[in-house]
Amino acid sequence: MSHLSIPKKLITKNPLPKITISLSLSLSPILPSPTDATTTHERLSLSFPYLNTKKNQLMDAKSASTYSPNPTRKTKPPIFADPDWSRPDSRGFHHCRPAFFRTGAVNSASGSAYAEFGNTKVIVSVFGPRESKKAMMFSDIGRLNCNVSYTTFATPVRGQGSDHKEHSSMLHKALEGAIILESFPKTTVDVFALVLESGGSDLPVVITCASLALADAGIMMYDLVTSVSVSCLGKNLLIDPILEEESYQDGSLTIACMRSRYEVTQLTITGEWSTPNINEAMQLCLDACSKLGNIMRSCLKETASASQE
């Protein structure tokens, strides 16, 4: 298991084991304002179902005729202007979540990879190159077909799963520039991504994991594609935002790049940005991308050396 921590200054020597991180999400008393007591409680009740009964009794006493717990977890947005505000998982603003990669997650696929960034868990399998469907016209370069789907239990509100067209087209655009399509004419490579748990920054994790799966499948590429996003909250730039931070963000910037070639294959910006801000965010992302690339390379090397033995 490899841990990722971004700018050089902030590298943690002893990253916490994963179990502690997820616990700190639900139990941590780091949130300063008193209103957060309820937040912590509600999160607790989400993690430990038996507490729900107690909470529902309380709710019944008030008014609600409904029995189901409210899907809106938070009552009040955290105050980002507060200088003491820290991220819910106590990371630094420019500090990524620990990244974990493993190739060969699916046996029947040509190549596959599993990625876990905090609570975001993604599995990607690559099939092919295989013959294009009969209906497709002749093409002297290969085709890339991408599909991103969510499991029904991936999001806090159940059943918003199934296909995600926006992410699919974004994934396609991010990868097509990196793959040497000329190397497999008349055929199609299928990339299927499944988000097992959505914990924020889903698309960047999917893109990163997909390029690892392509490498595992032995598809020729110019370089590995790595992707990182930055959220803008007030004046702060937060790298690798979690779901909660994403829901309050004023803007976001997502970069997918090939670090060794120093090329950006995909860039999306939402929200209002000034040029110096974009500059800063891009540098932050590119820096993170190159570090992420190193982790992916070491993961591939590990697999290769293990198979030799």
Place this chain on the structure above:
Amino acid sequence: MVGLSIGEKHFIQGGIAQDLRTDGRKRLTYRPIYVETGVIPQANGSARVKLGTTDVIASVKAEIGKPSPLQPDKGKVSIYVDCSPTAAPIFEGRGGEELSAELSVALQICLLGGKSGAGAGINLSSLVVAEGKVCWDLYIDCLVISSDGNLLDALGAAIKAALSNTGIPRVHVAASASGDEQPEVDISDEEYLQFDTSDVPVIVTLTKVGRHSIVDATSEEESQMRSAVSVSVNKRGHICGLSKRGGAGLDPSVILDMISEAKYVSEQLTNKLDSEIAAAEADDDDER
């Protein structure tokens, strides 16, 4: 697809390198813009924009709805694009669907701003009638009638024109409803609220052909593109959204150069578009 001979391709690329394109424009010049508003009487607002031979229609329909529980103080806006097969044979079936989806996503990125609503062209809070209970749902539907490149900029302009043409009826909420009940609403026939569209950004697409980037590419020029960056810029010169098309990678510094070019072009485009919209609105009023 556009079928071009090798000679034609060289002619287009050479012209762009020399800052004189096949139709006599410079690299950073738009084709003439023509705006007509109020083209669809059934809609709350509509506009037709022609950019050279690219021709699109945008319509805005408003319906009473319920705000989502996650964002009780905001209305909802959805943008859909339909590429009719009448515009080009490749729009039939899957090809059209893919392009429609791509354009819809790009427009949402460029016009609707961040999750918290910062930088959005449309003020979502102004669509709320009664917090958590009643709000307006805006459905923005766009139709591509004829396609000759640069659809995204034309669609962005059409949406801006359609929104400035939109009148939303004033709504009176009956005060009697209490608790969780859905209050009764009374929609006025006479009083309309006008949208403030000064904050709606314009979209500028810079297409990279060879080493140079051009604005407002025709479909011939688009067939020669390596990649394109669409930037939406508001009146204050801030970037409100950016999306990239085309597979080829770009150097980060090139992207920053393209952003500053887009900012420069957007000033002229905003002024031109604003005056065209004002003229079209005046025409529309005269006819009534």
